[in-house]
Amino acid sequence: MAIHPCLPLLLMHIVLALHAFASSSPVQDPELVVQEVNESIRNASRRNLGFLSCGTGNPIDDCWRCDPNWETNRQRLADCAIGFGKHAIGGRDGKIYVVTDPGNDDPVNPKPGTLRHAVIQDEPLWIVFARDMVIRLKEELLMNSFKTIDGRGASVHIAGGPCITIQYVTNIIIHGLNIHDCKQAGNAYVRDSPDHYGWRTISDGDGVSIFGGSNIWVDHCSLSNCHDGLIDAIHGATAITLSNNYLTHHNKVMLLGHSDTCTRDKNMQVTIAFNHFGEGLVQRMPRCRHGYFHVVNNDYTHWEMYAIGGSAAPTINSQGNRFVAPDDVLNKEVTKHEDAPQSDWKHWNWRSEGDLLMNGAFFTASGAGASSSYAKASSLGARPSSLVGPITASAGALGCKKGKRC
Numbered sequence: 001m002a003i004h005p006c007l008p009l010l011l012m013h014i015v016l017a018l019h020a021f022a023s024s025s026p027v028q029d030p031e032l033v034v035q036e037v038n039e040s041i042r043n044a045s046r047r048n049l050g051f052l053s054c055g056t057g058n059p060i061d062d063c064w065r066c067d068p069n070w071e072t073n074r075q076r077l078a079d080c081a082i083g084f085g086k087h088a089i090g091g092r093d094g095k096i097y098v099v100t101d102p103g104n105d106d107p108v109n110p111k112p113g114t115l116r117h118a119v120i121q122d123e124p125l126w127i128v129f130a131r132d133m134v135i136r137l138k139e140e141l142l143m144n145s146f147k148t149i150d151g152r153g154a155s156v157h158i159a160g161g162p163c164i165t166i167q168y169v170t171n172i173i174i175h176g177l178n179i180h181d182c183k184q185a186g187n188a189y190v191r192d193s194p195d196h197y198g199w200r201t202i203s204d205g206d207g208v209s210i211f212g213g214s215n216i217w218v219d220h221c222s223l224s225n226c227h228d229g230l231i232d233a234i235h236g237a238t239a240i241t242l243s244n245n246y247l248t249h250h251n252k253v254m255l256l257g258h259s260d261t262c263t264r265d266k267n268m269q270v271t272i273a274f275n276h277f278g279e280g281l282v283q284r285m286p287r288c289r290h291g292y293f294h295v296v297n298n299d300y301t302h303w304e305m306y307a308i309g310g311s312a313a314p315t316i317n318s319q320g321n322r323f324v325a326p327d328d329v330l331n332k333e334v335t336k337h338e339d340a341p342q343s344d345w346k347h348w349n350w351r352s353e354g355d356l357l358m359n360g361a362f363f364t365a366s367g368a369g370a371s372s373s374y375a376k377a378s379s380l381g382a383r384p385s386s387l388v389g390p391i392t393a394s395a396g397a398l399g400c401k402k403g404k405r406c
Contacts, residue, residue, distance in 0.1 A: 026238060026267040030292040033084055034317060037271060037296060040082045041382055054405060057383050058274055058391050060219065060243055065406045074150055075126055078173060081217045083271025083294060085241030088217040090148030090173030094124025102133035105161075107190045108197050115158075119143045120193050124171075129154040137161040139185045140203050142192035145169040151176030152400040161185065162203055163226065166237075167192075167211040174218045176397050179207040182226035204228040210237040217241045222396035224249040229284070233270065234258035238291070241271040246396025249280035257289025260312040260339060265290040276395035278302055287338070288314040296320055296382050299392040304328070309336035316350040318363065320382025322389065325361035332360045346370075356385035 027033050044059035055062040063080035067073055078092035091097075101113040110116035115135055118127045124146035132155040140162045149164075156177050158164065163182035166172050184205040191197035203209070205227025210216055212235045223230040223245060230247050232255040233240055247253055254272075257265040268291030276299045277285045285303065286293065288310035296319045300307045307323060308316060316335075325332040334357070337345035351369025383391055400406035 026269055027084065030084070030269055030294070030315075033269070033271070034294050034319075036086075037082050037273070037294065038319075038382060041297070056391060056394075057387065058244070060274065061394070068403060068405050070400065070406050071153055071402045074128065074152070075148075077150070077175065078148065081173075081219070081241050082243070083241040083273060084239050084269040085215060085217040085271060087171075087239065088173055088215040088241070089146070089171050090217070091124040091126035091146055092148070094126060094146065097121075097125045097127045098130050099127060099133070100130045102135045105136070105138045107137075107139040107188060110191060115149070116141060116191075119147050119149070120191055121147075122194060126150060128152075129156050132156070134159060137163065137185075139188050139190045140165040140200060140209075142167065142190055143169055143172055144193055146171045148173040148175065149177060151178075151397060152406065153402055155397075155399075158182075162205065163207050163209075165203070165206075165209045165211065166213040166216060167209075169213050171215045172213065172217070174208065174221060176220050176400070178222045178397050179230075180222070180224045180226065182207050184227050204232070206230070206232045208232070210234070210240065212236045214239045217243070218245060220244045220396065220398055222246045222248075224280075226250065229253065229255050232256075233268065234265065235262065236264035236267060238268045238270075240269070241273065242275065243271070243273045244392075244395050245275045246278060247275065247281065247285075248278040251282040252284045252287070253277070253281055254284050254286035256286045256293060257291060257310075257312065257314065260289060263290065265312075267291065270294070271296070273297055274392055274395065275299070276301070276392040277307070283307075283336075284309060288316060290314055293317065294319070297385075297388055297391055298322075299388045299395075300324060300334075302326070303331070305331055306336040307334045309338050310348070310350075311337070311339040313344075313348045314350075315348075317369075318350075318352045318355055320354045320385045320388065322356040322385050323358065323361040323363070325357075325359040327359070329360075332362060334361055334363045337364070337366065354382055354385055356388070 040059040054066040097118045134157040162185035186202035207223045207226045207230045210233040283305040289312040292315045349367035352363040
Protein backbone atom coordinates (compact mmCIF):
# COMPACT_ATOMS: atom_id res chain seq x y z
CA MET A 1 0.00 0.00 0.00
CA ALA A 2 2.98 2.33 0.29
CA ILE A 3 3.14 5.36 -1.99
CA HIS A 4 6.06 7.23 -3.48
CA PRO A 5 7.23 10.04 -1.18
CA CYS A 6 6.70 12.87 -3.62
CA LEU A 7 5.14 15.98 -2.15
CA PRO A 8 2.09 16.43 -4.44
CA LEU A 9 1.00 12.83 -3.90
CA LEU A 10 1.56 13.11 -0.15
CA LEU A 11 -0.52 16.28 0.07
CA MET A 12 -3.32 14.70 -1.93
CA HIS A 13 -3.50 11.69 0.37
CA ILE A 14 -3.44 13.92 3.44
CA VAL A 15 -6.50 15.74 2.09
CA LEU A 16 -8.23 12.45 1.28
CA ALA A 17 -7.36 11.04 4.68
CA LEU A 18 -8.85 14.07 6.43
CA HIS A 19 -12.01 13.74 4.37
CA ALA A 20 -12.32 10.03 5.17
CA PHE A 21 -11.62 10.66 8.87
CA ALA A 22 -14.27 13.35 9.05
CA SER A 23 -16.88 10.97 7.65
CA SER A 24 -15.87 7.90 9.65
CA SER A 25 -16.15 8.79 13.32
CA PRO A 26 -16.89 5.57 15.17
CA VAL A 27 -20.35 4.88 16.54
CA GLN A 28 -20.09 5.72 20.24
CA ASP A 29 -22.26 2.77 21.32
CA PRO A 30 -21.81 -0.06 18.80
CA GLU A 31 -24.34 -2.15 20.71
CA LEU A 32 -27.03 0.18 19.32
CA VAL A 33 -26.01 -0.80 15.79
CA VAL A 34 -26.15 -4.46 16.81
CA GLN A 35 -29.68 -3.90 18.09
CA GLU A 36 -30.65 -2.18 14.82
CA VAL A 37 -29.34 -5.16 12.85
CA ASN A 38 -31.25 -7.55 15.06
CA GLU A 39 -34.44 -5.50 14.67
CA SER A 40 -34.01 -5.51 10.87
CA ILE A 41 -33.71 -9.30 10.96
CA ARG A 42 -36.75 -9.63 13.21
CA ASN A 43 -38.80 -7.41 10.89
CA ALA A 44 -37.69 -9.37 7.83
CA SER A 45 -38.69 -12.58 9.60
CA ARG A 46 -42.17 -11.17 10.28
CA ARG A 47 -42.56 -10.04 6.65
CA ASN A 48 -41.61 -13.51 5.52
CA LEU A 49 -44.78 -14.81 7.19
CA GLY A 50 -46.93 -12.64 4.92
CA PHE A 51 -49.22 -14.13 2.27
CA LEU A 52 -47.32 -14.90 -0.96
CA SER A 53 -44.21 -13.19 0.38
CA CYS A 54 -41.02 -13.84 -1.55
CA GLY A 55 -39.03 -12.86 1.51
CA THR A 56 -36.29 -15.02 2.96
CA GLY A 57 -35.85 -13.39 6.35
CA ASN A 58 -32.61 -11.85 5.10
CA PRO A 59 -33.35 -8.11 5.47
CA ILE A 60 -30.86 -7.04 2.80
CA ASP A 61 -32.19 -9.37 0.13
CA ASP A 62 -35.82 -8.84 1.08
CA CYS A 63 -35.29 -5.10 0.57
CA TRP A 64 -34.80 -5.46 -3.20
CA ARG A 65 -34.87 -9.01 -4.58
CA CYS A 66 -38.67 -9.26 -4.64
CA ASP A 67 -38.83 -6.45 -7.23
CA PRO A 68 -39.07 -7.79 -10.81
CA ASN A 69 -38.05 -4.32 -11.98
CA TRP A 70 -34.79 -4.32 -10.04
CA GLU A 71 -32.90 -3.38 -13.22
CA THR A 72 -34.71 -0.05 -13.59
CA ASN A 73 -34.61 0.46 -9.82
CA ARG A 74 -30.94 -0.46 -9.38
CA GLN A 75 -30.06 2.43 -7.13
CA ARG A 76 -32.66 1.36 -4.59
CA LEU A 77 -30.07 -1.18 -3.46
CA ALA A 78 -28.19 1.64 -1.71
CA ASP A 79 -30.97 1.87 0.86
CA CYS A 80 -30.78 -1.82 1.78
CA ALA A 81 -27.57 -2.13 3.79
CA ILE A 82 -27.57 -2.93 7.50
CA GLY A 83 -24.96 -2.70 10.22
CA PHE A 84 -21.95 -0.45 10.47
CA GLY A 85 -21.79 0.10 6.69
CA LYS A 86 -25.47 0.99 6.34
CA HIS A 87 -24.73 4.61 5.39
CA ALA A 88 -22.69 3.62 2.33
CA ILE A 89 -24.69 5.15 -0.52
CA GLY A 90 -22.14 4.54 -3.25
CA GLY A 91 -23.26 6.17 -6.49
CA ARG A 92 -26.93 6.34 -5.52
CA ASP A 93 -27.22 10.03 -6.32
CA GLY A 94 -25.31 9.91 -9.60
CA LYS A 95 -25.72 8.75 -13.17
CA ILE A 96 -25.57 5.20 -14.50
CA TYR A 97 -22.22 4.40 -16.15
CA VAL A 98 -22.20 1.36 -18.46
CA VAL A 99 -18.92 -0.55 -18.80
CA THR A 100 -18.67 -1.76 -22.39
CA ASP A 101 -14.96 -2.62 -22.73
CA PRO A 102 -13.47 -5.40 -20.57
CA GLY A 103 -9.99 -4.99 -22.05
CA ASN A 104 -7.68 -2.10 -22.89
CA ASP A 105 -6.81 -1.46 -19.24
CA ASP A 106 -4.57 1.58 -19.19
CA PRO A 107 -3.67 2.38 -15.55
CA VAL A 108 -2.64 5.99 -16.30
CA ASN A 109 -4.93 7.04 -19.17
CA PRO A 110 -7.99 4.80 -18.89
CA LYS A 111 -10.28 4.70 -21.89
CA PRO A 112 -13.98 5.65 -21.66
CA GLY A 113 -16.13 2.54 -21.35
CA THR A 114 -13.64 0.69 -19.15
CA LEU A 115 -14.14 -0.07 -15.48
CA ARG A 116 -11.05 1.90 -14.52
CA HIS A 117 -12.31 5.00 -16.32
CA ALA A 118 -15.59 4.72 -14.40
CA VAL A 119 -14.20 4.29 -10.88
CA ILE A 120 -11.75 7.22 -10.97
CA GLN A 121 -14.32 9.89 -11.83
CA ASP A 122 -14.99 12.61 -9.27
CA GLU A 123 -18.80 12.56 -9.45
CA PRO A 124 -21.04 9.85 -7.97
CA LEU A 125 -21.60 6.98 -10.44
CA TRP A 126 -23.58 3.75 -10.42
CA ILE A 127 -21.46 1.43 -12.58
CA VAL A 128 -23.07 -1.48 -14.47
CA PHE A 129 -21.95 -3.84 -17.24
CA ALA A 130 -23.24 -4.15 -20.79
CA ARG A 131 -22.68 -7.92 -20.92
CA ASP A 132 -20.80 -10.81 -19.34
CA MET A 133 -17.10 -10.04 -19.12
CA VAL A 134 -13.79 -11.02 -17.56
CA ILE A 135 -11.65 -8.02 -16.60
CA ARG A 136 -7.94 -8.63 -16.10
CA LEU A 137 -6.44 -5.48 -14.65
CA LYS A 138 -2.81 -4.49 -15.14
CA GLU A 139 -2.58 -2.57 -11.85
CA GLU A 140 -4.73 -2.07 -8.75
CA LEU A 141 -8.17 -0.61 -9.42
CA LEU A 142 -8.00 2.56 -7.32
CA MET A 143 -11.51 3.76 -6.58
CA ASN A 144 -12.73 7.30 -6.07
CA SER A 145 -15.48 8.14 -3.55
CA PHE A 146 -19.22 7.69 -4.13
CA LYS A 147 -19.10 4.75 -6.52
CA THR A 148 -21.14 1.58 -6.85
CA ILE A 149 -19.89 -1.35 -8.93
CA ASP A 150 -23.05 -3.36 -9.65
CA GLY A 151 -22.60 -6.67 -11.45
CA ARG A 152 -26.28 -7.67 -11.48
CA GLY A 153 -27.59 -8.85 -14.83
CA ALA A 154 -24.18 -9.97 -16.09
CA SER A 155 -21.48 -12.44 -15.09
CA VAL A 156 -18.58 -10.16 -14.24
CA HIS A 157 -15.19 -11.52 -13.20
CA ILE A 158 -12.28 -9.44 -11.97
CA ALA A 159 -9.55 -12.03 -12.11
CA GLY A 160 -6.02 -12.91 -13.08
CA GLY A 161 -4.44 -9.58 -12.17
CA PRO A 162 -4.47 -7.07 -9.33
CA CYS A 163 -7.95 -6.31 -8.01
CA ILE A 164 -9.83 -3.63 -6.04
CA THR A 165 -8.29 -1.05 -3.71
CA ILE A 166 -10.42 1.34 -1.63
CA GLN A 167 -7.88 3.76 -0.16
CA TYR A 168 -8.79 6.87 1.84
CA VAL A 169 -12.15 7.20 0.06
CA THR A 170 -15.69 6.91 1.29
CA ASN A 171 -19.13 5.66 0.21
CA ILE A 172 -18.32 2.58 -1.85
CA ILE A 173 -20.68 -0.30 -2.72
CA ILE A 174 -19.34 -3.41 -4.44
CA HIS A 175 -22.09 -5.84 -5.42
CA GLY A 176 -22.43 -8.93 -7.53
CA LEU A 177 -18.85 -9.49 -8.69
CA ASN A 178 -16.74 -12.61 -9.02
CA ILE A 179 -13.31 -11.66 -7.64
CA HIS A 180 -10.64 -14.33 -7.82
CA ASP A 181 -7.05 -15.21 -8.63
CA CYS A 182 -5.92 -11.71 -7.69
CA LYS A 183 -2.21 -10.98 -8.06
CA GLN A 184 0.34 -8.49 -6.81
CA ALA A 185 1.35 -5.59 -9.00
CA GLY A 186 2.96 -2.20 -8.58
CA ASN A 187 6.16 -0.27 -9.15
CA ALA A 188 4.05 1.63 -11.65
CA TYR A 189 2.02 4.78 -12.06
CA VAL A 190 -1.74 4.44 -11.50
CA ARG A 191 -4.46 7.05 -11.86
CA ASP A 192 -6.94 7.52 -8.99
CA SER A 193 -8.85 10.59 -10.22
CA PRO A 194 -9.24 12.53 -13.48
CA ASP A 195 -6.54 15.00 -12.46
CA HIS A 196 -4.07 12.85 -10.54
CA TYR A 197 -1.95 9.74 -10.91
CA GLY A 198 0.89 8.60 -8.67
CA TRP A 199 3.52 5.95 -8.15
CA ARG A 200 2.41 2.71 -6.50
CA THR A 201 4.77 0.30 -4.80
CA ILE A 202 4.03 -3.44 -4.75
CA SER A 203 0.43 -4.19 -3.77
CA ASP A 204 -0.65 -6.97 -1.43
CA GLY A 205 -2.70 -8.94 -3.94
CA ASP A 206 -5.99 -8.77 -2.02
CA GLY A 207 -9.38 -9.32 -3.61
CA VAL A 208 -10.73 -6.19 -1.94
CA SER A 209 -8.30 -4.01 0.00
CA ILE A 210 -9.85 -1.34 2.25
CA PHE A 211 -7.15 1.05 3.45
CA GLY A 212 -8.36 3.92 5.62
CA GLY A 213 -11.74 4.03 3.85
CA SER A 214 -15.15 4.45 5.42
CA ASN A 215 -18.81 3.73 4.64
CA ILE A 216 -18.01 0.60 2.64
CA TRP A 217 -20.42 -2.20 1.72
CA VAL A 218 -19.36 -5.42 -0.05
CA ASP A 219 -22.41 -7.57 -0.84
CA HIS A 220 -23.17 -10.71 -2.87
CA CYS A 221 -19.65 -11.19 -4.21
CA SER A 222 -17.91 -14.51 -4.81
CA LEU A 223 -14.26 -14.40 -3.77
CA SER A 224 -11.51 -17.02 -3.93
CA ASN A 225 -7.84 -17.77 -4.40
CA CYS A 226 -6.05 -14.43 -4.08
CA HIS A 227 -2.40 -13.76 -3.28
CA ASP A 228 -2.99 -12.28 0.19
CA GLY A 229 -6.48 -11.75 1.66
CA LEU A 230 -9.90 -12.02 0.08
CA ILE A 231 -11.13 -8.92 1.94
CA ASP A 232 -8.74 -6.93 4.14
CA ALA A 233 -9.50 -3.71 6.02
CA ILE A 234 -6.65 -1.85 7.72
CA HIS A 235 -5.20 1.52 8.77
CA GLY A 236 -8.26 3.15 10.27
CA ALA A 237 -10.88 1.77 7.88
CA THR A 238 -14.32 1.69 9.51
CA ALA A 239 -18.11 1.77 8.98
CA ILE A 240 -18.01 -1.45 6.95
CA THR A 241 -20.59 -4.14 6.17
CA LEU A 242 -19.56 -7.41 4.51
CA SER A 243 -22.68 -9.39 3.63
CA ASN A 244 -24.01 -12.24 1.50
CA ASN A 245 -20.57 -13.12 0.14
CA TYR A 246 -19.38 -16.61 -0.79
CA LEU A 247 -15.74 -17.17 0.11
CA THR A 248 -13.83 -20.30 -0.92
CA HIS A 249 -10.39 -21.81 -1.61
CA HIS A 250 -8.14 -19.48 0.32
CA ASN A 251 -5.81 -19.47 3.31
CA LYS A 252 -5.91 -16.09 5.10
CA VAL A 253 -9.45 -15.09 4.29
CA MET A 254 -10.21 -11.77 5.99
CA LEU A 255 -7.89 -9.48 7.96
CA LEU A 256 -9.57 -6.66 9.91
CA GLY A 257 -6.89 -4.55 11.57
CA HIS A 258 -3.36 -3.93 10.35
CA SER A 259 -1.22 -4.80 13.40
CA ASP A 260 -1.34 -4.90 17.17
CA THR A 261 0.47 -1.56 17.28
CA CYS A 262 -1.79 0.21 14.75
CA THR A 263 -4.05 1.94 17.26
CA ARG A 264 -5.94 3.77 14.50
CA ASP A 265 -7.84 0.51 14.11
CA LYS A 266 -9.44 0.98 17.53
CA ASN A 267 -12.13 2.89 15.63
CA MET A 268 -12.78 -0.01 13.27
CA GLN A 269 -16.40 -1.24 13.32
CA VAL A 270 -17.47 -4.04 10.96
CA THR A 271 -20.67 -6.04 10.43
CA ILE A 272 -20.18 -9.52 8.94
CA ALA A 273 -23.59 -10.96 8.03
CA PHE A 274 -25.17 -13.75 5.95
CA ASN A 275 -21.87 -14.86 4.38
CA HIS A 276 -20.98 -18.44 3.49
CA PHE A 277 -17.44 -19.39 4.43
CA GLY A 278 -17.12 -22.44 2.22
CA GLU A 279 -14.80 -25.12 0.95
CA GLY A 280 -11.05 -24.81 0.89
CA LEU A 281 -10.73 -22.13 3.59
CA VAL A 282 -8.07 -22.33 6.29
CA GLN A 283 -8.22 -19.41 8.75
CA ARG A 284 -9.08 -15.72 9.42
CA MET A 285 -12.87 -15.61 8.95
CA PRO A 286 -12.09 -12.95 10.16
CA ARG A 287 -8.90 -12.21 12.10
CA CYS A 288 -9.64 -9.05 14.11
CA ARG A 289 -7.66 -6.39 15.94
CA HIS A 290 -8.66 -3.55 18.26
CA GLY A 291 -12.19 -2.73 16.99
CA TYR A 292 -15.78 -3.99 17.28
CA PHE A 293 -16.93 -6.87 15.06
CA HIS A 294 -20.52 -8.12 14.81
CA VAL A 295 -20.59 -11.58 13.22
CA VAL A 296 -24.21 -12.58 12.61
CA ASN A 297 -26.00 -15.41 10.76
CA ASN A 298 -23.01 -16.63 8.78
CA ASP A 299 -22.49 -20.23 7.67
CA TYR A 300 -19.07 -21.67 8.47
CA THR A 301 -19.00 -25.03 6.71
CA HIS A 302 -15.23 -25.36 6.32
CA TRP A 303 -12.06 -24.35 8.09
CA GLU A 304 -8.74 -26.09 8.66
CA MET A 305 -7.14 -24.13 11.53
CA TYR A 306 -9.81 -21.89 13.09
CA ALA A 307 -12.72 -19.65 12.03
CA ILE A 308 -12.61 -16.43 14.09
CA GLY A 309 -9.41 -15.10 15.62
CA GLY A 310 -7.92 -11.92 16.91
CA SER A 311 -5.40 -10.03 18.98
CA ALA A 312 -5.03 -6.61 20.60
CA ALA A 313 -8.30 -6.89 22.55
CA PRO A 314 -10.98 -6.71 19.84
CA THR A 315 -14.66 -7.06 20.74
CA ILE A 316 -16.22 -9.98 18.85
CA ASN A 317 -19.99 -10.44 19.04
CA SER A 318 -20.99 -13.76 17.43
CA GLN A 319 -24.74 -14.28 17.03
CA GLY A 320 -26.75 -16.99 15.31
CA ASN A 321 -23.95 -18.46 13.22
CA ARG A 322 -23.53 -22.10 12.21
CA PHE A 323 -20.06 -23.51 12.84
CA VAL A 324 -19.30 -26.97 11.41
CA ALA A 325 -15.91 -28.08 12.70
CA PRO A 326 -13.48 -30.09 10.58
CA ASP A 327 -12.97 -33.74 11.39
CA ASP A 328 -9.44 -33.06 12.66
CA VAL A 329 -9.75 -33.35 16.44
CA LEU A 330 -7.03 -30.73 16.93
CA ASN A 331 -8.94 -27.98 15.08
CA LYS A 332 -12.43 -28.06 16.56
CA GLU A 333 -12.15 -24.66 18.21
CA VAL A 334 -13.96 -21.84 16.40
CA THR A 335 -11.88 -19.16 18.07
CA LYS A 336 -8.20 -18.34 18.36
CA HIS A 337 -6.98 -15.76 20.86
CA GLU A 338 -3.67 -14.78 19.30
CA ASP A 339 -0.39 -13.23 20.42
CA ALA A 340 -1.26 -12.95 24.12
CA PRO A 341 -1.23 -15.14 27.22
CA GLN A 342 -4.53 -16.23 28.74
CA SER A 343 -3.99 -13.76 31.57
CA ASP A 344 -4.45 -11.02 28.95
CA TRP A 345 -7.01 -12.46 26.53
CA LYS A 346 -9.36 -13.55 29.28
CA HIS A 347 -10.35 -9.87 29.47
CA TRP A 348 -11.09 -9.53 25.75
CA ASN A 349 -14.82 -9.31 25.10
CA TRP A 350 -15.68 -12.29 22.88
CA ARG A 351 -19.17 -13.69 23.14
CA SER A 352 -21.33 -16.29 21.44
CA GLU A 353 -25.14 -16.13 21.48
CA GLY A 354 -27.40 -18.59 19.72
CA ASP A 355 -24.59 -20.08 17.64
CA LEU A 356 -25.01 -23.63 16.34
CA LEU A 357 -21.84 -25.61 17.10
CA MET A 358 -21.61 -28.82 15.09
CA ASN A 359 -19.23 -31.76 14.72
CA GLY A 360 -17.55 -30.94 18.01
CA ALA A 361 -17.04 -27.22 17.36
CA PHE A 362 -16.58 -25.05 20.44
CA PHE A 363 -16.33 -21.29 21.01
CA THR A 364 -14.05 -19.97 23.76
CA ALA A 365 -15.76 -16.88 25.14
CA SER A 366 -13.86 -14.32 27.17
CA GLY A 367 -14.30 -11.06 29.02
CA ALA A 368 -17.89 -9.93 29.44
CA GLY A 369 -18.89 -12.52 26.86
CA ALA A 370 -17.98 -15.29 29.28
CA SER A 371 -20.23 -13.93 32.01
CA SER A 372 -23.74 -15.25 32.51
CA SER A 373 -24.74 -11.81 33.73
CA TYR A 374 -23.92 -10.18 30.39
CA ALA A 375 -27.12 -8.46 29.26
CA LYS A 376 -26.39 -6.21 26.27
CA ALA A 377 -27.68 -7.49 22.92
CA SER A 378 -28.87 -10.64 24.64
CA SER A 379 -32.38 -10.48 23.14
CA LEU A 380 -31.16 -12.23 20.03
CA GLY A 381 -32.60 -10.79 16.85
CA ALA A 382 -30.52 -12.98 14.57
CA ARG A 383 -32.39 -15.70 12.75
CA PRO A 384 -32.12 -19.04 14.55
CA SER A 385 -28.81 -20.63 13.63
CA SER A 386 -30.68 -23.69 12.36
CA LEU A 387 -31.98 -21.48 9.51
CA VAL A 388 -28.58 -20.14 8.49
CA GLY A 389 -28.24 -22.68 5.66
CA PRO A 390 -31.33 -21.46 3.76
CA ILE A 391 -30.54 -17.79 4.51
CA THR A 392 -27.05 -18.07 3.01
CA ALA A 393 -27.92 -20.48 0.19
CA SER A 394 -27.76 -17.64 -2.35
CA ALA A 395 -24.58 -16.06 -0.96
CA GLY A 396 -22.19 -14.89 -3.65
CA ALA A 397 -22.79 -13.31 -7.03
CA LEU A 398 -26.39 -13.81 -8.15
CA GLY A 399 -27.61 -14.84 -11.60
CA CYS A 400 -30.12 -12.02 -11.92
CA LYS A 401 -32.23 -11.95 -15.09
CA LYS A 402 -33.78 -8.75 -16.35
CA GLY A 403 -37.55 -8.58 -15.90
CA LYS A 404 -37.62 -11.24 -13.19
CA ARG A 405 -37.16 -11.32 -9.46
CA CYS A 406 -33.52 -11.84 -8.68
